[in-house]
Amino acid sequence: MLNYRSSLYALAAVLTAALAGCDGKGERAAQESEQGERPVLVAPARYAAQSQAREFVATIRPRVESDQGFRIAGKVVKRFVEVGQRVKAGDPIAALDEQDLRLQKEQSDAEFTAARVAQTQAVADERRAAELRAKGWTAQAALDRARAGGEEARGRFRRAERAVELARNALDYATLRAGADGVVTQTLVDPGQVVAAGQPAVRIAHAGELEAAVALPEAFAAAAGKGEATLTLWSKPGAVYRAKLRELSPAADPVTRTFAARFSILNPDAAIALGMSATLHISASDAQPVVSVPLSAIYNQGAGPSLWKVDGEGNLQLVPVTLVRLEADAALVAGGVKDGDNIVVLGVHKLDPNTKVRVISRQSL
Template identity: 65%
Template structure:
């Protein structure tokens, strides 16, 4: 009986000795589990967006200067030297008229000038002789006056003949239509054998140099055409955007379409921009406020308004209130408290707390 009792006491002593050690181990393990670890969070940067959507218009690339060239004299077209789309240099011949009648006019003017010179020479001699005779008293003043008048008339006739010959030479030169600058022929409106009037458009020439976007603006937008920033995108290459600026706005609306014709200069063109190409002109609303676009999953609302979790420079979370502007399909436009350099949490925002140190994973 005594031995059994001693064995029980020994067992109890061993149990009591091991109990504090187990408790200490459990407490140490609990303390290790409670230590906060850096939590991984997925972040991205806010994007700058416009509060108001820009207006878009269909545009056509046109030259700054486009000339409608025509003959300065009437006649029959005998030859056209260029085709539509052909590049030409300044002074290069474009078309020609029949010169037969113009050459005859020139020959007639030359004959008139020759006769005027002969008459002028004769009247000058008569005037000199009459002056000598009047000085010696061998003629009357009336005779001298008549001779002077004839000489003056001969001088006027010679001047008229000289001007007529000059005009005849110019008319003969006008029979050849020449380019008034370097450029590209955009339209030919005459054919050989056609009789044209003086000033009738024969060739349309687009001058080399600055290119523009021609667009028709509606009546409600025309007064604000120069208020917002304008950009241009070619239909052939929508990935490239060009800056544009309003150069010209028609003061009156088109009677058929009730739109105002406008020309926007392309500020940074490249060889990809060619005449006749189609483009889209985007004009931002005047005074549009710059705001930030964030994913919808980044918004967090505790009942005090929308906010986002922002990761600070020390890697800790900070709840930043924002003002909601509007919702888009998968983003929200907000203002206040954010910049494009900030890192905001985009997933699991309802499981975070302020001041928690996190490990940043950037959204690709």
């Protein structure tokens, strides 16, 4: 009996040890399995055509706006126009004090009269010297002196003639006239002010084509001319005007980092006035399809942008992609992935190709 009981006890001890060993191995395997499968948040990639519909605040500006300035220096005595006034080409818009200019004109007239008299006398002396020389009654030197005096008198006469023209022009320049039909948008001088030659005095917006001036961000500047542009006035939201990019600045503003652009208004009407505020709508659809992914899905360690792709067995693969454009909270990428591939969208910097992952799905990208 004792031997039988001893055998049973020994068998129970062996079974207990074996079961304990199995339980330990199973727990370690479960821990290893749990540690090897890292949970990741994924979403299927969905290709779609790029939609670049954007809106920008615009201001109605004239295509040509120029500063009118006096061509001579002087003291402003009168300004004939105010801001908002319409002018026609040749209309007086400001005037300078003419007192000194009239004195210069009188001086040039007097010099012209004297030069004309001197020329008449020199020409007569030259003619008489030539007649005397032909008859042999005078020396050749006397004829040469008469001819030299005649040339000098003619030169002085031409110089006096030009001086009269310059003085007449200066007197005419004392009245500043509009260079084209348009609207006065700014007055830069007041009566009593002394101005230099060429200093801007009045700014005129030329009549004619109107434009919408906007500031485009760097990410959209290159595509601004490819889309269809329309314009709506804040004061008249029901009307839609077609627009076309005419001018794009080649350099960004150093402060705002935006590019100044001008859009021509193709079908303007009387409702559009200078200085109005408007909204410019630009819509474009590129032929190249792209995938929109969260910014957190982009993996870049100096070798270019990439995405982590997960297959059906939980294996990871790092695939390079082309970054098309960055937006506020997403990135548009192309290539590298196919439509429907599962993309890791969170925690990409903690992954490596040897990691086995457990997929947690979210909505499509």
